[in-house]
Amino acid sequence: MRTIPPALVERYESEGWWTRDTIGDMLARGLEAAPDTRFCVHSADRPWSGTFREVELVARRLAAGLRARGVQPGDVVAFQLPNWMEAAATFWAASFLGAVVVPIVHIYGSREVRYILESVRPRVFVTAERFGTLVFHEDLSAGVPIVGVVGRDFEDLLAAEPMAGVARVDPRAPALYAFTSGTTRAPKGVVHSHQTMGCETRQLAAHYPADLGPQLTAAPVGHFIGMVNGLLIPVLDGVAVNLVDRWDPALILELMRTHGATVGGGVPYYMTSLIDHPHFTAEHLRYMKYAGMGGAPVPASVTERLTALGITVYRAYGSTEHPSITGSLCTAPEAKRLYTDGTTQPGVEIRLTDEGEIVSRGPDLCLGYTDDALTAAAFDAEGWYHTGDIGFLDADGYLTISDRKSDMIIRGGENISALEVEEVLLSLRGVAEAAAVAAPDARLGEHVAAVVRLHPGAHPPSLEDLRAHFAEAGLAKQKWPEEIHLVTDFPRTGSGKVQKFRVRQNLR
Incomplete structure (x- = not known):
């Protein structure tokens, strides 16, 4: 792990950013305070409606079942699930157990999932039998001791009696391995402690306007921020959870x-x-x-x-x-x-x-x-x-x-900001979304390529249209796109980000 200077540790603790609470503590306190708050999954595949109390019961039965199978504080619990009730139950159960949670975005393919599972060697892996492109393959988790598949045998992991309380763990210990969305390379496993994750949860919650109301969470809960926003902050605030799986x-x-x-x-x-x-x-x-x-x-x-x-x-x-x-x-x-x-x-x-x-x-x-x-x-x-x-x-x-x-376009030794080019592209009539990326250039090394998604029914712009628009915008000529490509959609991460590296690969 990285070096954290002792003076910073002392400051974060003395100023209250780092506390002695674990994620399990935070969840247990919030669930006890608002047990009858609504929890709904809006899904064509696996709809669910109930209360925090009912989801907590599933989570505590799962925690008891996993503990009976030898899962201890510090063990790794991974899950790859859509925005379903079972995702919340797995996250909450792992937190009650003091385990390290590994959420995996449900659109990740077998190559990415295998990479993650081999990286963290989980004790438990919970996934879905089938959802969209997600299909359970037994060989993928062959090395994982405990596997639960929603739609097949997930309920077999639940004990008859729920686990009481929360396991005691060091709040400085890892609570989460969050694998990045892979916009540039293979996913990177980011390690957060109970203290850093708890601080982030409080920071995010403080930014919510007081009159925001109950939110729809469509961002994947298999993504770190989606999980915190959808399954943790509402519990702390005592507001309804509304999950959407697509x-x-x-x-x-x-x-x-x-x-x-x-x-x-x-x-x-x-x-x-x-x-x-x-x-x-x-x-x-x-x-x-x-x-x-x-x-x-x-x-x-x-x-x-x-x-x-x-x-x-x-x-x-x-x-x-x-x-x-x-x-x-x-x-x-x-x-x-x-x-x-x-x-x-x-x-x-x-x-x-x-x-x-x-x-x-x-x-x-x-x-x-x-x-x-x-x-x-x-x-x-x-x-x-x-x-x-x-x-x-x-x-x-x-x-x-x-x-x-990594998004800088270097044309003849001059750095060109992709964001600056994209701002001008988005001001062109009919353009709904745009990406500016580097395309190979035999003379200059790289030049700007524009990749755009149009509004329905919009007239496709030509390269001449782009040149006239960029000239009117006053952008230096060397920054103008030298090729244009139309797409019906962009390759994206589970949280909706455009995967620039895939756009570049597609151009090549």
């Missing part, structure tokens, strides 16, 4: 109307797919009062569109490694909310290198990676994390992300 804009809009559930933000794709849908009406704005944006680059054109509809937009910046680096509250000045990624969160520090790379540290920063070599490369002896993102600070201390080091 991102279907028509279904989301219908659930807003029939269940009064809100969509409070996420990656830009989630919000734009709703407001662009033919079923979207002014009535839906009652359930879209706020849009907390993050998890992917947030174009100004998106924040401006949402604001014009009367939605209060605010942005945040972080990663699986350091989830809440900066952010704005919904009460911040409009220009800061729309065009910057906010100020540093309580307890967090950032600085910029000579190249403009953001380095950060704070009480919600992970312990490191499951791969020691990755840990050594990303963290220094003073506890700073090298994010790989490029940004700048304004006079008021608000950070704006200007690019990702």
